[in-house]
Amino acid sequence: MRYNWINAEEVSFNSFLLLDRWIIAMICRDYREWAEFEKNLGAALANNPAVAWYFAHRSPESKPYVEQIIASAAKGLSADEVRQAEIFVLHAMETSVVYAFPEVMNRNCNYIYDWDKQHLLHLADFTDALVLDVGSGTGRLAFAAAEQARQVYASEPTDRLREYMRDKIRRENIRNVKVLDGTADSLPYEDNTFDIVMSGHVVGDNYDLELAELTRVVKNGGVIIDCIGDDDLKRKPDGELLGRGFEAFYHVSKSGGDIYTYRKKITK
Template identity: 60%
Template sequence: MFNWINSKEFSFNSFLLMDRWLINQILSNHQDEFCTNMGIALANNPSVAWYFINRCPECKEVVDKLIDKSPKELSHQEIRKAEEYVIDYADWAIVYVYPEIMNKNCPYIKYWDSERLLSMTDFTDKIVLDVGSGTGRLAFTAATKAKMVYASEPVDRMREYMRDKIKNQNISNIVVTDGFVENIPYPDNSFDIVMSGHVVGDNYSKELSELERVTKPNGYIIDCMGEDDRKRTKPNEELLKAGFEYFYYASKTGGDVYRYINKVLK
């Protein structure tokens, strides 16, 4: 949990706005306390349970088990307490279906300075891919210089948000697509610059290999985090091992932020 929202202000029906990817991510949590509270919440919100099973069929067994283990005859207060626990624990997922709240409350977007990206390399007339684009923090910044930016994002509410912004602002050089960092839907050697932020880290070898695959020879891979208050004593060792150069600055919120760039030699 990141304390990005007040769980008391959100209905459990917020989960009805989630897509298959988000549901999978949430239900992959096997911590006992989370499972107990999620079971209570699903058992007492049959419409959400039905939606989870039909939107994400591979999760049916998990949903059924959570409900089966849920205690019965709970009070309204006990049910709401379980709902708030789940909402609070999954606040990162809740903000994904409320993009405006994400922009307002997430520090790495709220305090974003576009020069943190533009100062890393020359984006002028480049073909750029933003992987895990979110609300488009990096994509819209790069589009002020680049020839074309492709914003790849697995969450449908984020894609809708970016497409609405593109339409409302008459932006002609951003294309929004679906996609995951582990399986980027583009051919080899497609982009001058491939960038991401808060995306790489679950499987460095696979993720970096895929980023490199779609980058042109002599192109760049950039990992550009936003602002946060996290204290870091050193740069990411996995990225350093992979040949990335890093840049450090102290964030506006008191954290230590490292940005990374690597020239792709093929």
């Protein structure tokens, strides 16, 4: 599926130099069955030695694979053929490449720019609450919650996005948002810390592990929220969340998407 969040024709292959180890590892691990992607990635890396070096050193677990696909890459490609291979890879990885360009993310991702913060603020009482946002991205949920909460922790595993949020906090003198690293399956917080733990477009790779971790850090009587943005996708309610005791709330986005948000009160 192509979202067109980036225009790959205008994006340098060096953009991968801005991405984190977990993204490089994912690119080198999760698409090995996709022969066309592997062929283009090999050709692009063979002709971009600095990016190939970065892949192998930033993600040492990917080094054997990087060396293998470079060794198998077509030889003697023209500059135009190399650029076509780069564009193929950039397009294929656009949902990760866009993390290198947070302003582009805010401008081009409809789930961010079409969203109304009331869809979050109606889900719980944020007044004076201690809140965790897991996988904050550019801070769609975190900055909305901060308008009412006492303190928001924005947890985000992508360095460029952490820096984007820190720059915004400095620029706008926001005093109650702190930005930290962390993934949904391994959050750097003590048990029973937060009144509200929220996320959007993050939970789903491993529901059991991720929800166990979100539940661990929420206080007894606290709330877990899953609040996606207003995209244009037609979808059904998430049976995995409903089956784990979440309530669902439905609305139609401006662009006709079926948007479900979820809430679960946690009793320990």
